[in-house]
Amino acid sequence: MIPSAFDYAAPTTVEEALSLLAGADASGDDVKLLAGGQSLIPVMKLRMADPSLVVDLGRVAGLSGITDDGGSLTIGAMTPHHTVATDSLVMAHAPLLAQAAQTVADPQVRHRGTIGGALVHADPAGDMPAPVLALDATFNITGTNGTRSVAAADFFQGYFTTAVEEGEILTSITVPKYTGWGSHYEKFTRVAQQWSIVAVAAAIRVEGGTIAEARLGLTNMSSVPLRAASTEAALAGCELREDAIAAACAHAADGTEPASDLNGDAAYRRHLATVMARRAVLAAVGLHGLKG
Structure with a gap:
């Protein structure tokens, strides 16, 4: 058509x-x-x-590019996924975003599609919302009355619905720096370039041989991206052992409401969330265990 x-x-x-x-x-x-x-x-x-x-918006000046603001990065809403995936600032200070952007569709889509467009579209199976939620990003939205900032936790409001109102434009995303943190985006699909059936975005800070802090975002486990709060709490202070990490990640689906569709029912997605969480955390801390 x-x-x-x-x-x-x-x-x-x-x-x-x-x-x-x-x-x-x-x-x-x-x-x-x-x-x-x-x-x-x-x-x-x-x-x-x-x-x-x-x-x-392709000709609007100032909506594309990545800048270092000291304690954070500002990413223009019109910045292509490919740029996010390959930018040296993102890879150094927010590598989780780069890792997630690398999995978006195919090279053609990554060169044309933009991070802001994907976030405002707010598809629950999209790959960028969960990482920005895990990293506590802030969304900068401009309207005729000026610019307002919305926390990632308040930005996604339902299926294909965000805090951007009629007559407003998402102009940029501010992401705190996570320099030195381990991170990984683990995505499950049945075929290449498919939307995520389930995915987990993990950012982990290790200190003294244990996990000091963990941030996990869940893709396609509700109508909006979610934080795996129970697993984040269980991982805090967790030793760097596969069994301990697996036990913490067994709670990754707590409080989720995944949909049932042709790709799998809700119970299947809840199981996948625990598996993807374990794999993501193990990769983030450098323990690449079995893929089961």
Whole structure:
């Protein structure tokens, strides 16, 4: 199929983009923002989205790139996945994001798709929401009244729903530095380049031969990304032994509400979460155990 006819605008500033959004809202027109287009274009072709105006953010200055802010990194919302996956600052200070970005779809999608577009799309099976949640990122959202910051824990609000309101644009994501932490993104799919059936994002700080702090994000275990709070608590102070880590990760699915679909029922996903959590933590701390 092909999309319905629509008007197209390509602003060069955030202010111009916001003006277009405000004008469309005032006239009652349905408007969609176009980032990399890897999510929007397919649903427009299926006419699941039928906007009268598409505002392309690709020419807006200042929405792409990664900067070092001292204690954190700021990633422009229009930064492609490939850049996140290969950037030296990200790999040094937030390697979990780079590892997750490396698993997104295929090279073509990673070069066109953007981190901001993926996060605002908020697909529960998407690979970027859980890592930014695990890392306590902050989302910087700009509207006509200025810019506001929203914590990752409050950003994802339901299936394909975020804190970005009508007439607003996600402009950047601020990620605290986790220099020296071990990390790993463990993803389970049946075929290559598939959406995650279940995935676990793990960032681990080791001190004196034990796990001092653990952060685990869960992909596709609810309508929004979740923190594996029970496992994080159980890992704190845990010795670097496979049996101890496995026992802590047995709680990874606590409090989750995974969906049942053709890829597996809820019970299957809960089991996968414990397996993926164990694998992710073992890899993050350098104990690459058995793959069972």
